[in-house]
Every structure is written in structure tokens, then in C-alpha cells.
Amino acid sequence: MDPSEVEFLAEKEMVTIVPNFSLDKIYLIGGDLGPFNPGLPVDVPVWLALNLKQRQKCRIVPPEWMDVEKLEEIRDKERKEETFAHIPSPYYMELTKLLLNHASDNIPKADEIRTLVKDIWDTRVAKLRLSADSFITLQEAHAKLDNLTLMEINTTRTFLLDSLNYMYKLRTNMQPRSDAKSQDY
Amino acid sequence: METQSYMPVPPGVGMEENFLSLDDILLSHERLPCRTESAFPRLGFLEKSSDNRDISEGTKMEMPLWLAKGLYERTRRVLSVELPKVYREGWRTVFSADPTVVDLHKMGPYYYGLGSQLLHFHNPENAEIAQTVLQTFIGRFRRTMDSAQNAYNEDTSALVEPLDSLERALFKVGQNGLNAFQRWEMGRASHLTASSLVVNYRKRKITDLQA
Numbered sequence: 001m002d003p004s005e006v007e008f009l010a011e012k013e014m015v016t017i018v019p020n021f022s023l024d025k026i027y028l029i030g031g032d033l034g035p036f037n038p039g040l041p042v043d044v045p046v047w048l049a050l051n052l053k054q055r056q057k058c059r060i061v062p063p064e065w066m067d068v069e070k071l072e073e074i075r076d077k078e079r080k081e082e083t084f085a086h087i088p089s090p091y092y093m094e095l096t097k098l099l100l101n102h103a104s105d106n107i108p109k110a111d112e113i114r115t116l117v118k119d120i121w122d123t124r125v126a127k128l129r130l131s132a133d134s135f136i137t138l139q140e141a142h143a144k145l146d147n148l149t150l151m152e153i154n155t156t157r158t159f160l161l162d163s164l165n166y167m168y169k170l171r172t173n174m175q176p177r178s179d180a181k182s183q184d185y
Numbered sequence: 186m187e188t189q190s191y192m193p194v195p196p197g198v199g200m201e202e203n204f205l206s207l208d209d210i211l212l213s214h215e216r217l218p219c220r221t222e223s224a225f226p227r228l229g230f231l232e233k234s235s236d237n238r239d240i241s242e243g244t245k246m247e248m249p250l251w252l253a254k255g256l257y258e259r260t261r262r263v264l265s266v267e268l269p270k271v272y273r274e275g276w277r278t279v280f281s282a283d284p285t286v287v288d289l290h291k292m293g294p295y296y297y298g299l300g301s302q303l304l305h306f307h308n309p310e311n312a313e314i315a316q317t318v319l320q321t322f323i324g325r326f327r328r329t330m331d332s333a334q335n336a337y338n339e340d341t342s343a344l345v346e347p348l349d350s351l352e353r354a355l356f357k358v359g360q361n362g363l364n365a366f367q368r369w370e371m372g373r374a375s376h377l378t379a380s381s382l383v384v385n386y387r388k389r390k391i392t393d394l395q396a
Binding site: 003101151162 | 312
């Protein structure tokens with residue numbers, strides 16, 4: 001999976017916007033949106049929010065967790081705990097990037113948030129690598145991927161799966177086979 | 186996104202070979218030290234070191250893996266296959282001490298593949314070989330992973346050099362993942378670029394052919 005495909009999935013997440021135009025309810029396959037009234041907050045998917053924002057039709061209200069204090073708390077928890085801590089949004093990385101790139105004027109302390117999210121990401125990826133390594137070394141049979149986000153899994157997916165395949169094959173070598181049946185050529 | 190004009194067949198790795206895998210074809214040319222257990226009349230021309238017409242019983246010679254696999258049979262003793270030195274006990278000790286220091290490309294480059302293939306020859310040390318090959322892979326995994334996922338935008342030839350062909354394939358996969366993520370993060374993923382197929386496509390013109 002390409003990261004841009006993950007980003008595409010993230011664009012289905014809802015955010016709150018404050019529009020500055022009025023429009024009736026719009027009916028889409030994915031659900032009804034609106035009605036839009038100037039000054040009244042309404043929930044829309046990220047793709048629409050960004051589109052409206054680019055046309056200067058709305059102001060984006062940052063999600064609750066996109067806040068320096070909350071992110072600092074998450075970062076500290078992430079550093080303290082050995083397992084993956086709970087993350088408020090399954091698309092935190094993608095949403096941060098999308099919202100900060102397109103609507104940084106609506107988000108207070110955008111630069112600090114960017115650094116914090118990057119810190120959280122780095123901590124989690126380091127953890128992921130550590131647990132992948134111990135998964136291989138201890139030759140475990142299964143792992144629980146609680147609280148991991150799609151983007152994180154996506155960075156190591158093919159690598160880890162290929163390694164596990166190879167390892168499985170090398171391990172089946174060790175089984176004494178019921179052979180005696182030699183191949184005929 | 187990584188686009189290729191064809192899908193290469195991956196190596197079989199285990200005791201089975203993938204018929205269409207280029208890696209496995211190259212692997213089948215690895216030389217194995219063998220000892221003939223019966224005479225091969227009129228095949229002396231295969232053995233360059235002597236001028237005899239026949240290959241006599243008990244001759245030591247090297248054979249490619251594909252030939253040894255074809256001739257070997259457990260019941261009819263035609264030839265016995267000895268272990269290449271990387272799989273013998275001395276080297277097995279080295280691998281169990283620290284698998285990361287060994288340059289597997291120089292020793293292999295098909296260390297894992299050949300090690301699995303050797304199990305066809307019913308060597309008494311089969312169990313130890315299989316164990317060592319697996320442990321070597323596990324022991325070197327961390328280094329392969331770290332080097333693949335941390336080396337962004339730098340010269341990787343030094344990192345790749347000591348890797349077995351199997352580990353190289355893994356390294357490439359890991360690098361693809363890292364590069365794709367970095368490209369996305371820098372915001373370059375949204376730029377559309379022409380597919381490498383289109384860029385490399387050249388329409389042959391009749392004038393070029395005739396010139």
C-alpha cells in the first residue's frame with residue numbers, strides 16, 4: 001500500500017468546520033452533509049473541509065486532540081510505556097499533515113504540533129521496530145497489534161511479511177520429513 | 186509507487202526450488218564437492234584434472250548442484266556429496282557466535298538457499314545445518330531491518346555488501362517502504378510523474394532502423 005492511499009482513507013475522517021456560506025443539505029452516497037449556515041459549526045469529511053478551505057469558504061476547527069498540551073501528554077505516555085499507548089485518532093499522522101499543510105492559519109501553535117506529532121511518530125516507530133525484532137528472535141507465533149495505526153503498519157508491512165515468509169521456510173527445513181520418496185527426474 | 190514492467194518470481198528458499206525464479210537458477214549452479222561412489226565410464230572428459238577415459242570410483246570432484254541432485258539417490262550409491270566449508274562445523278561455530286560479522290555475500294551468495302538444498306543429500310549433520318541456517322537468519326535480521334529502514338537518501342552499497350541475496354531482496358523491500366513514506370511526508374507523493382514504462386518507451390521509427 002502506498003502512503004498516499006493511506007492518506008486517501010484518512011480523508012474520510014470527520015472534522016468540524018465553520019462555514020461562511022449557506023447551503024441546503026447535500027445528499028451524497030456516503031451520507032448527507034449539512035445544512036451549512038454561516039457561523040454554525042458542522043461536521044464534514046476532511047476532503048470536503050480542505051476543499052472548502054482552499055476556496056476560503058470555511059474555517060476549520062482543529063480536532064480536540066490536536067492541541068499542544070494533549071499531545072505533550074500523549075508523547076510522555078508513549079515514552080513511558082513499553083507497549084503502544086492509546087492514540088486519539090487512528091489517522092493522527094495523516095490528519096496532522098493534511099490540516100497543517102492546508103489550514104495552518106486555523107490551528108494555534110501549528111509548528112509545535114508538527115514537532116510533537118513527529119516525536120510521537122518516531123517513538124512509536126522505534127517501538128514497532130523493537131517489537132518486530134523480538135518477535136523474530138523469540139520466534140513467536142502471533143502478535144497483538146493494539147493501538148497501531150494503519151500508516152505505522154504500512155511502513156514495515158512488506159518487509160516484515162517477507163521476512164516471516166523466509167523464516168517459515170527455513171524453519172520447515174528443520175522438520176524431519178517423512179521422505180524416503182526421492183524425486184524422479 | 187513502485188512500478189515494474191514484470192513481476193520477478195521470488196526464490197523458493199526452502200527445499201523446493203521455483204522453476205521460474207532467476208535466483209534459483211543461479212543457485213543451481215553453485216558447486217558442491219562430491220565423491221563418486223561408482224565408476225562413470227567414458228566420462229573422463231568432464232574431469233579436467235586427469236587424462237583418463239573413465240571417471241573411476243572414489244574420485245573427488247566438484248559438481249553443480251543441479252547435477253548432484255539428479256545423480257544422487259539414497260539407495261543406489263552413485264555419489265556422495267560433501268559439505269561446502271561454510272556449512273561445516275567450524276563455520277557453524279562462527280555463525281552461532283555472531284552471525285552479523287560474516288560477509289555472507291562472499292561466502293554465498295546463496296547461503297540460505299544452498300543450505301536448504303543441501304538437506305536433499307541426507308547428510309548426518311542435516312539437523313545442525315538447518316538449525317544454523319535458521320539461527321543465522323534470525324541473528325542477522327535486526328541489522329538488515331535497521332539498515333533498510335534508516336538509510337534514507339544515502340549510499341547504501343556498504344550496507345548491502347555483506348548481505349546474502351535473500352537479505353538483499355529484503356533490504357530492497359524495506360527501502361521501498363521507507364522511501365515511499367518519506368516521499369509522502371515531504372509532500373512529493375502528490376506530484377504526478379510519468380510512469381517509468383512511458384519514459385523508457387521508445388517507438389522505433391522506420392528511418393532509424395534503415396539508417
